[in-house]
Amino acid sequence: MGQPLITLHDKAFQPYLSAAEIATAIDQVALRLNADYAGRQPLFVVVLTGGFMFATDLLKRFTGNCEIVFIRVASYEGTGSTGQVQEIMGLREDVQGRDIILVEDIVDTGTTLNHLLPTLQANKPASIEIAAMFFKPASLRYQLDLKYIALEIPNDFVVGYGLDYDGLGRNLPDVYVAV
Ligand code: XMP
Ligand code: MG
Numbered sequence: 001m002g003q004p005l006i007t008l009h010d011k012a013f014q015p016y017l018s019a020a021e022i023a024t025a026i027d028q029v030a031l032r033l034n035a036d037y038a039g040r041q042p043l044f045v046v047v048l049t050g051g052f053m054f055a056t057d058l059l060k061r062f063t064g065n066c067e068i069v070f071i072r073v074a075s076y077e078g079t080g081s082t083g084q085v086q087e088i089m090g091l092r093e094d095v096q097g098r099d100i101i102l103v104e105d106i107v108d109t110g111t112t113l114n115h116l117l118p119t120l121q122a123n124k125p126a127s128i129e130i131a132a133m134f135f136k137p138a139s140l141r142y143q144l145d146l147k148y149i150a151l152e153i154p155n156d157f158v159v160g161y162g163l164d165y166d167g168l169g170r171n172l173p174d175v176y177v178a179v
Contacts, residue, residue, distance in 0.1 A: 003015040006172075008159060008165045008168040008169050009165060009166055009168060011079075011165060011178055011179075012178070013159055013165075013176035013177060014176060014177060015174055015176055016153075016158060016174075016175045016176055017151070017153075017161075017175040018174050019161075019173040022057075022161060022174075025133075025150040026054070026057050026058055026133075027061065028150070029058060029149075029150050030058060030061030030062060032148060033058075033062060033131070033148060034061075034062060034064065037062075037064055037099065037101075038064060039064070040064070040099050041064070041065045041066060041067070041099070042064075042066050042098070042099040042100070042101050043066070043067045043069065043093065043095065043098045043099065043100050043101070043125075044059060044062075044067070044069070044101050044103055044131075045069055045070075045071060045091065045095075045100055045101070045120075046068065046069070046103040047070075047071055047102060047103060047104045047105070047116070048070050048071065048072040048073075049162075049164075049170070050104075050105030050106065050162045050163050050164065050170070051103050051104050051105045051162060052162055053105075053161050053162035053170070054103065054104075054105055054132075054133035054150070054161070054162055055068070055103045058103065059103075067093075069093050071091050071116075073112055073115070073116065078165070078166055079157040079165065079178065081108060081109050081111055091120075094123075095120060095123045095124075095125045096123055096124045096125065097124070097125065097126050098125050098126060099125070099126050099127045100120060100127065100128045101128075101129050101148070102120075102128065102130050102131065103131050103132075104130065104132040104133070105132070105134065106132060106133060106134040106135070106136070106158075106163060107130070107132045107134070107135045107136070107140070107144070107149075108136050108139050108140075109139055109140065109141045109142075110140045110142040110144050111141070111142070113144055114142040114144070117144075129147045129148060130144070130145070130147060130148065131148035131149075131150075132149055133151065133161065133162070134150065134151050134152075134153050134158070134163075134175075135151070135152050135153070136152075136154065137152055138154065139155045156177045156178065157177070158175050158176065158177050158178075159172065159176050160172035160173070160174050160175040160176050161173065161174070161175050163175070165178075
């Protein structure tokens with residue numbers, strides 16, 4: 001017997017990844033970050049809204065000193081990327097000379113990162129890497145170096161674990177896929 005479907009707005013979703021599978025994948029990313037950033041003091045730039053849950057779990061596993069700031073962007077409407085990025089809440093911190101780690105919920109087309117990276121780079125950080133919970137390789141439209149990916153997923157619309165369908169589903173500890 002399959003697990004029950006959930007409904008958000010007009011759409012049904014089926015279970016896709018459990019909270020336990022997600023946690024195991026985050027453990028692996030955290031191990032790498034802890035090794036790579038030992039003795040440094042990175043500035044984690046968390047991309048809201050979807051990145052909040054991944055950031056919380058990832059950063060609890062980061063053992064070194066670090067700073068954490070938030071920016072907010074939006075590019076999605078419903079289940080499709082609009083191809084345009086709206087910067088809703090910008091970054092005020094000085095990033096010059098800092099080791100930046102951008103924390104994203106999901107890299108889909110790459111539009112969001114393709115927009116954010118040049119803006120950050122213009123402020124001369126020492127380094128910029130990307131940490132994302134999910135990556136849809138089949139949907140990427142830009143050349144991006146994605147160093148810290150927790151899980152690769154197919155090009156399907158998913159919700160849960162910070163990700164929403166028109167505002168709903170972000171609180172779900174598991175990830176669901178549209179049926
Ligand atoms: P891009 O295309 O800019 O997408 O790489 C990044 C942002 O789009 C949202 N996104 C999703 N949201 N389920 C969601 O709930 C998905 O499958 C999905 N794919 C992309 C998300 O906000 C992400 O930061
Ligand atoms: Mg969204």
